[in-house]
Amino acid sequence: MKQFKLFIILAVLVLAAALVSAQDFDFTSEEVDIDILPGQTALYNVTIFNYQDAADRFQLTGDVSTVLMWDVSTDTPIIEVAAGGSKEVVLELKPHLDVGLGPKQVILKLKSLNTEEIYRAGLPVYIGEGARFGTYVPNVDLSIDIDREIDPREKFGVNVCLKNKNLLNIKTLQVVLDGEIFAKGYETPLGPLESKCQEILFTLDENEPPAQHTVTAMATYQNETLATVVKNYEVAGYSTISEKSETATSLFLYTETITLFNDGNKEETQLVKREMPGFKRLFARSSPSYKVLRQDGISYVSWSITLGPNETEQIVFVRDYRWPLGVLVIIILAVILYFVFRSPMVLYKDAFVVGKEAEGVSDMKVKILVKNRTRSAVKNLRIIDKVPSIAEVVEKEHLGTMRPSKVIRHGKKGTIIKWDIEGFEPFEERILSYKIKSSLKIIGGIELPPAKARFDTKQGRERITASNHVEISGKAFGELLAAKKRKDTDEGINL
DSSP states (O other): OHHHHHHHHHHHHHHHHHTOOSSSEEEEEEEEEOEEOTTOOEEEEEEEEEOSSSOEEEEEEEOHHHHTTEEEEESOSSEEEOTTOEEEEEEEEEEOGGGOSEEEEEEEEEEETTTOOEEEEEEEEEESTTGGGSOOOOOEEEEEEOOSEEOTTSOEEEEEEEEEOSSOOEEEEEEEEEOSSOEEEEEEEEOTTOEEEEEEEEOOOTTOOOEEEEEEEEEEETTEEEEEEEEEEEEOOOOOEEEEEEEEEETTEEEEEEEEEEOSSSOEEEEEEEEOOTTGGGGEEEESOOEEEEETTEEEEEEEEEEOTTOEEEEEEEEEOHHHHHHHHHHHHHHHHHHHHSOSEEEEEEEEEEEEETTEEEEEEEEEEEEEOSSSOEEEEEEEEEEOTTEEEETTOOTTSOOOSEEEEETTTEEEEEEEEEEEOTTOEEEEEEEEEEEEEEOSEEEEOOOEEEEEOTTSOEEEEEOOOEEEEHHHHHHHHHHHHHHHHHHOOOO
């Protein structure tokens, strides 16, 4: 009677364990004929439950340790179960000849063909007369609990629960956890009908990249696997890009060094921007090169920086106002040097046609404008002009102007005309003029060399200033003569 009560308790525990599901599906069994003799077949009515939101297909077979000793078959090889539904099949278990007599535990494996997940559970079979009241077969229920998402920066735990489903006293049960990136094994006793849970803590490398993983828990007794559970989990991705800025200032040069660091386990892109109007960008440069960004009517220089885990990058942003300042200084110096070193005397030379015959030009009048453009008087001023050998100076034509000091004729080199002026007052202007007459008729044109002025500076040094060239083409002679006639008619004078 005592053994019969123990059997009842064991049967109740086995049935209760079968109703517990650690997965999205499981199965329960109804014993039809489990007390058999060697060579006979045990029968069960097995009900498969699908807790998923979608239909699934299942196979009910023996575990690795089972198929070596038992023939396992169902009346439906592929069992289709609707979402949230159940399906009943007939299960047959036939022992091989070397299985032996006594109570046996047959580990079955229910596999989802859609998700590849597996649920394992054991069924009792008694071989031989009175086997039900003999030795107990190890039967342990195993379940684990782990967070779906794990932050690698923090410790996390895997909760392992064990339950002895019969009166066998298991002195040493091996439990192994393999999470692909973490693992641990330990031993624990499990008394008759005892249940226990233990949390195993783990720490990951905080730079572990985000990914999907599985953790497998296995309970083993005397080299026989009693239960296996597989759970999915995910290493969470995170990124924290820190930004540090340092500014160095020198003479009209501003350098900002921006340092970015990704203190995370996944790649991240950071947008760095600085407000910068368009005209200021003329003086800005950076490494790497910046791009112009406009937001809400405001212009920015920006950089889009992508950093992997634990990567660092620097942006060097320079605002250089030295070169425009240098250009301004050069311009100012050039202006100052121009006014310092420019000649105080200005000479401008011009020529007019005053006589023209059918064969060509014969007479021209030359005028030289002399001007002192400074506030200082000029001493010992000498104006020198040269007339080509093709023409000669008409000395009588100097009415209203200063007469030359010297007129030196040379047969081949031409005529040299010189004016000597002892003092020339500040801002004083004079016009020197003379008339030349060509010994030949000029048909094509003529070029008159520049006039020169020699004078003494305050320091007693001699300086020279030259006027412009005067060139009159053959086409221009007619225009100049017509203009001269109109001018004579309008003014009634002859310069």
